[in-house]
Amino acid sequence: MTSDPAAMPPSQTRPEQTPTPLSAPDFSTPTEVDLRPITGAESVLIALDFDGVLAPLQDDPELSRMLPESARAIRALTTLPGTRVALVSGRDITTLRALADPPESVWLVGSHGAEVNLGTVPTASSSVAPSTTGPSSAAPSTTGPFSTAPSTSAPFSSESSPRRxxxxxxxxxxxxxxxxxxxxxxxxxxxxxxxxxxxxxxxxxxxxxxxxxxxxxxxxxxxxxxxxxxxxxxxxxxxxxxxxxxxxxxxxxxxxVKTATKGDGLRALATADSPAAVLYLGDDVTDEDAFAELEGSRALSGMGIKVGPAPTRAPWRITDPSAVAELLTRLADERRTRQARQ
Known part of the structure; x- marks a missing residue:
């Protein structure tokens, strides 16, 4: 891996195991999930999808907002030593930040892994440098990324525009x-x-x-x-x-137009943070790439939790964003208590 935490090594060079086929694990309550591999780790990366995990799905995607209980739990987690929180979403990073309003220390992965923000400006996850000039740049949007008509303006807005x-x-x-x-x-x-x-x-x-x-x-x-x-x-x-x-x-x-996945994004985060354990929560088909990365890479240790009823390779499953909020609150409390005893 290069010194650029957003750089992606060729997938064929990574030591991987054969991913588990998709299955349907039973639903667990937030109190039943075994969080000991995460609460007891010296350093952890907690990577979370946004829509359907932290925020209930909406007919109008511009109305998606994180549940207040999850927002409080994330703020609590970011104050704990050795605890890194990241959001991994299909949203572009600018929209994700605006909708989620996370603490500044939270890392962001957008566009299904094509954008990675480790606390500065967004960069593309395939070693693509940001650009503020040229054909791929965009002026700040006053109407947001959504439309119900063809766009004649710049196709997106961001602090800096990843070069295509x-x-x-x-x-x-x-x-x-x-x-x-x-x-x-x-x-x-x-x-x-x-x-x-x-x-x-x-x-x-x-x-x-x-x-x-x-x-x-x-x-x-x-x-x-x-x-x-x-x-x-x-x-x-x-x-x-x-x-x-x-x-x-x-x-x-x-x-x-890029082949980056949430698995690529999770790998970039883990490479930058080098955590002892990783927790990933996701609800959609694209999150299965992250579950597969977590399971198949010998470099990562941790657990995945599926949110909702769809088939998954994650070993745990909970019901909905309300259950996510409860689980994150529990995780923050238990990790804080364990650290206080050490």
Missing amino acids: SAEEQRMLEAIDAHIASFEHSLSADPSTGSGTASDGGSGASVRVERKPFSRTVHTRGLDAEFASALHAQVIAVQTEHPGIRVIEGHDITELA
């Missing part, structure tokens, strides 16, 4: 053109869908989140049949541009 390669820029422009095309067709024919919760069902409105390395189409609140048809329409761009990566999650379809 020429090929990534070309693919992102192709994605934007593709999205603009089907948005136009939907607006021209309102009968093609049932609309969203925000438009009262009068027509098929599409909510698009624009990130540095991807575009996310949100389908929460749409009629199921229309959402399925929209998903097929969104991913059709991959036929002409096979380098585009399709990411599917809770009521989202994302088109990405």
Whole structure:
């Protein structure tokens, strides 16, 4: 690993074990989860997804907010010696920081691992230097990263804009053109869908989140049949541009021009912090990459906890963000008590 904590070594060079197949472990209460490997470790990295873990899922993703109990628990954890907290999200880092409002010491991984912030400005996790000039730079946004119409302005906002390669820029422009095309067709024919919760069902409105390395189409609140048809329409761009990566999650379809995963992001965090133990909590399909990294790498020791009912390779499962808040509160209390006895 280089001195750059955000640099990613080739995956084929890492010593790994074969990941456990996805399964369905029983639900545990926050008090039943065995946290001793984390509470007793000299140093720990606590990595947490945001949407669906710290914040309940919302029809309008701009309304997502961390539960107050989780916010208090995170603040308590950041005051403990040898305890690093990080947020690992599909959101871009600027939006993640604005919505989560974490303490300054909390590290951030955004765009499914493509952005890593270790307390300074965001950088891309594949050794890409930040840039404030050139075709990939963006002015600060006054309207946020979401829109329900094609964007003619800069595609994202950030303290500094991670540089995209020429090929990534070309693919992102192709994605934007593709999205603009089907948005136009939907607006021209309102009968093609049932609309969203925000438009009262009068027509098929599409909510698009624009990130540095991807575009996310949100389908929460749409009629199921229309959402399925929209998903097929969104991913059709991959036929002409096979380098585009399709990411599917809770009521989202994302088109990405980087192949970074949350597993890459977790590895960058662990490399920078060198913790004795790692705890990762996630609820979505993309979090399985982090669970696999935690399980398969001989360099990492720790545990994963799945939030919600979906199949997972994590050994533990809890129900929802309220359970997460209870578990994090317990973790802070038990770790503080154990440290006081040492």
